[in-house]
Amino acid sequence: MPYSNDNSLLADGAGNAKKAVPQPHSQSQSPQALHPQVVQQQQGQQPQHLVDLLSTPPLLARVTTNDSAHSSASSVSLVSLGRSDSGSALQSLPMVQPTPSQGLHAVHAQKWQHTRLSQLVQPSKLISIPPTLPVEQAFDTLVKHHLSSLPVQQPGQDPTNFSTFDYNDLNFYLLLALGRIPIPEGNTELADLAKRCQGDGVSDNTEVPVGDLVRVTPKDPFFKLAETESLSNAISILASGVHRIAITDVQATQVRGILSQRRLVHYLWENARCFADLEPLLNSTIRDLNIGVINATGSSTTSTILANAATSNSRVISVRGDQPLIDALLKMYNERISSIAVVDMQYNLLGNISVTDVKHVTRTSQFHLLNDSCRHFISVILNLRGLENGGKDSFPIFHVYPTSTLGRTIAKLVATQSHRLWIVQRPVGSAPPVPATDVQGHLHNSQDKDNIPGRLIGVVSLTDVLTALARNQTHHKLIDPQFARKHRSPQ
């Protein structure tokens, strides 16, 4: 195992912080961090890199047949392949069910890049809507099937070229109906659509067909690949920020499924044990890999962060908690992003608002939320989400640190089913949480008690994760994660 400080049994990131910034107590920590074997002898029963283990991919699952290509409700299914000896090193765990020797040989020879796309898609789960469907019903379809996007296909026409309807479109529709989208001179199509959205008193504004809407909304460039192609082709496209690709049969006559960024990351994570060359990558920190957007801060002092926030030098797009919700929705549309961070005056992260949360303001009874603060809206989202999850409240922010490993980042992305994690800074001056074997635990600074949620300094998304994986390949070295965002336009 590499000497990454994630190997410490101590709290997540605690060991990492010590690597990045020398701290007074590091002398006694480093023996543990650099010699994990010592830790194992002390602990006896636990594997030596416990927290690291949690950031490594799960034991190999059976091929599950219920993962749909573009469902946002896909679950992580993990099958324990019998009781494995917890003391054994990771590499020797049997990867597949049949005789270990055969399985291992086949497995180590596998390169993830060569996986056929046909293995990732599932045609039976494909749902599409006709362009004549009213927007409101299109929205209901999204909600009913727990999807984040739907292909809009005209029956009878080429099924392999289509547009999509997603929550960005719904956001646009809402802003248009409220008259918040500036309509350029001469753009009669948009002006006409705006009039219809707003209701001209004659026809019902809920009957606007979705086809008319998706013609004018900004879209990712459309890509399609045959199912016989390999993952390496798909990943280059998805790593440039495109959210999903259509997968067709070899003749390109019908669509087999939609491959989303999330599906791909999910697949790679669940099967990462097969792909031995991924391991060093997964153990590197996101800072080392230089992925994601991180504010350039030479020192992590408070004044630098505040200066950044004050002069809007931050590369992370955010909105303040006291601003009205409509500002957040507008900003997401203007910046062509699907999620925005909500921060307080000191640039601490309070939470985030995604474009999918627009579903909570579509009814006229909910319109008052648009003028209420973003902070209040976060509270509404969290409360609703907790109830939807069977009473399981979630932590208000999904975050990682610059010193978190790629493995940990992916594990959290997959577990929380989110598209991005916010990078926050550990509160300045506070010691990391007291780890189990820290003998200096009682000496740390007791003044700063971790009251602040954590200053927002960056964001890492599925696109960035895929970029890291794509750059790892021998081909396709030049990946620009901002490519798709720059090219989002009406098609």
Added chain:
Amino acid sequence: MELDRCLEKLYKGQLLPEVTIRALCFKFKELLIKESNVIHIQTPVTIVGDMHGQFHDMLEMFSIGGRVPDTNYLFLGDYVDRGLYSIETIMLLIVLKLRYPSRIHLLRGNHESRQITQSYGFYTECLNKYGSGSRVWQYLTDVFDYLVLCCIIDNELFCVHGGLSPNVQTIDQIRIIDRFREIPHDGAMADLVWSDPEESNVGNLEGGIDPSNPDEFFKKTSNHFQVSPRGAGYTFGRSVVEKFLECNGMSRIYRAHQLCNEGYQVYFDGLVTTVWSAPNYCYRCGNKASILELYDTNKYYFNVFEEAPENKVLKENFNNMMDGAGGGNGMANKVIADYFMDEEVTDEESMYDVDVFSEDYQAKSASKRSVQYFL
């Protein structure tokens, strides 16, 4: 005794003046600072799960399980947020602890945190009931820092709010944590209040499990901790639990933290049990609640109950307002507007003898409550 007078008011659902709350919090901290992170108690004791500000249901629970000090209680945390009476709930528990310190014990839940209470309702409730200039929220969240983390009953039953942590193999490791702080994002203290047992899929055909495939059908839970979908803490499977219990000489774990339709939920053939004590959670989930009455290590009874009848009156009043009876939309708008207005609660008001269950009081207090649950 002053505490008895406070109790009298609190049982009626009255709000205490801010100065009183400040004094009580101070005393409470004095009491708890002496406690270890891990407390030891003996049966008989009744274990109570999440209450989440459902004050009337808590009174119902006391009438079912017996009042303090007639019954010993162990509360597993999550006293505030979500429900509309978090302040009344936590204040009653604080004063009960001050008055009968050996009869009631309070653990810390993940909602006993500054960050969480700002998002899930407690902060807003403090603003609404005591005004924007008050420091009631600060006093109470400071007090939360002092709550103990876990409890061991009869030296063999481990009780914690959430679950286990990969950073904790032995109980001693919990003892040396510095708990007098806001719950951190990561680490042992966070995990203990955020973790969940893994759901195994025995008998669950909805997940696309093939019933004719025995391996899939009786899917075992994983051998290690997994990152939790909640964004904090971990999920843990049976073998993790077995290792922990064996390593520490315990037989079972009792915890809360997750809604249970039937009021309680048993995992891993009884190794882990969730106790949930907030019936009809958020006034809409329709679930039952329970308390676990432990007579002996191996003699226990899940006392299941439903929501208090008073809640129905409250909901009716509110629905009447929303539907347009007596004021109609004007009232609804006022309710929404009131959500952000600072309520002027004078000290004299809260000292009056108010009948909490009268229609007038319910209607008046409902107008001060947060709206979103009913939309």
